[in-house]
Amino acid sequence: MQENFHSGFVAILGRPNVGKSTFLNRVVGQKIAIMSDKAQTTRNKIQGIYTTDDAQIVFIDTPGIHKPHSRLGDFMVDAALSTLNEVDAVLFMVNATQKRGRGDDFIINRLKQVHQPIYLVVNKIDKVHPNQLPEIVAAYQNSLDFAGVFPISALEGNNCPQLVDELVHRLPEGPQYYPADQITDHPERFVISELIREKVLQLTREEVPHSVAVVTERVQRKDDEKVLVQATIVVERKSQKGIIIGKGGKMLKQIGVRARKDIERMLGDRVYLELWVRVQPNWKDRQVDLRELGYRAEDYK
Known part of the structure; x- marks a missing residue:
């Protein structure tokens, strides 16, 4: 093990749409977690790896904690909370533009059982x-014994380097868990699927909410x-399939064009992307369908 090398695991926890994925992508310098202005965009624990000559931080971007309305929702909340027993530090992220709510209170109560910083x-x-910042911070500051408070802009990068430096300083000496050029532990196919799903969310807006895998x-x-990529977009209803395909296939083509650009950036090669759309009724509430689509509860125990 390299002398004075610091390493460890850091969970990013917060309500939906507070900017966890934006922060993760900012720190690792490449898109590995999808971003959308819709809540509950992240469904799995996304691990992003930040490595320098003297440190490695493995960030775990959790699904936003919310009141579940389906088996998929249960899975997402369980995935988020299970990380707290596995990490060296926790980032409790809140949105400066939103007042403290019941979701924040739920997270704070759970964090009271955590012994890590x-x-x-x-x-x-x-x-x-x-x-406005002092008042925003004051709404949370007395709820927990925080190791530190960092106002940031994940979008603009403000104070993000300072936060990372603090984490490096706080983490124990340890091994380099992953190669220096690796930025995520997820398989290539998983990241490709997420990039395509992001474009569906961005382009279809409220017409096709979160019934898409x-x-x-x-x-x-x-x-x-050239790399051939073939993927299937799964929806719950025929009407959603029609929306995603669009008139004359126009919407599906738009999704493919945007996704292909991101996939090419990730793979570093030219990509030929083929997309299909399949209707799978009520997949969000069927355990067998969740497993088939990659949402396996045992991975988060």
């Missing part, structure tokens, strides 16, 4: 006046230095 991270400070069926590198 907990940092209060107030995100989206670029959207509020600096004079994506399965990457095939990733094959061709002799002409």
Whole structure:
């Protein structure tokens, strides 16, 4: 083990849409977690790996904690809370533009059982006046014995390096768990599926909320230095399939064009992307369907 090398695992916890994925992508320098202005975009624990010459932090971006309305919702909340027993530090992220709510109180009560250092991270400070920050911080500061308080803008990068430096200083000396050039522990197909799902959420807006899953069926590198990617978008109803395909296939083409650009950036190769749409009724509430689509509760115990 390299002398004076610090390493460890850090969970990012918070209500939906506080900017956890934006922060993770900012720190690792590449998109590995999908972003949307809709709540509960993240469904699995996304591990992002930050590595320097003297430290490695494995960040775990959890699904936003919310009141579940389906088996999928139960899975997401269980996934978020289970990380707290596995990490060296916790970032409790709140949105500077939102008042403290019941979701925050629920998280705070859960964090009272955690013995690791907990940092209060107030995100989206670029959207509020600096004079408002003391009042925003005060709404949370006495709830827990925070190891530190960091107002940040994950979008603009404000104070993100300082927060990372504090985590490096706090983490114990330890091994380098992953190669220096690796930024996530998730398989290639998982990240591709997430990038496609992001485009569905961005382009269909409220017409197709969270009844969408994506399965990457095939990733094959061709002799002409092009990568063939075949994926299926799964929805719950025929009407949703029609929306995603669009008139004359226009919407599906838009989804494919945008997703392909991100996939090419990730793979570093030209990509030929083929997309299909399949109707699978009530998949969010069927355990067998959740397992088939990659949501396995045993992975989060």
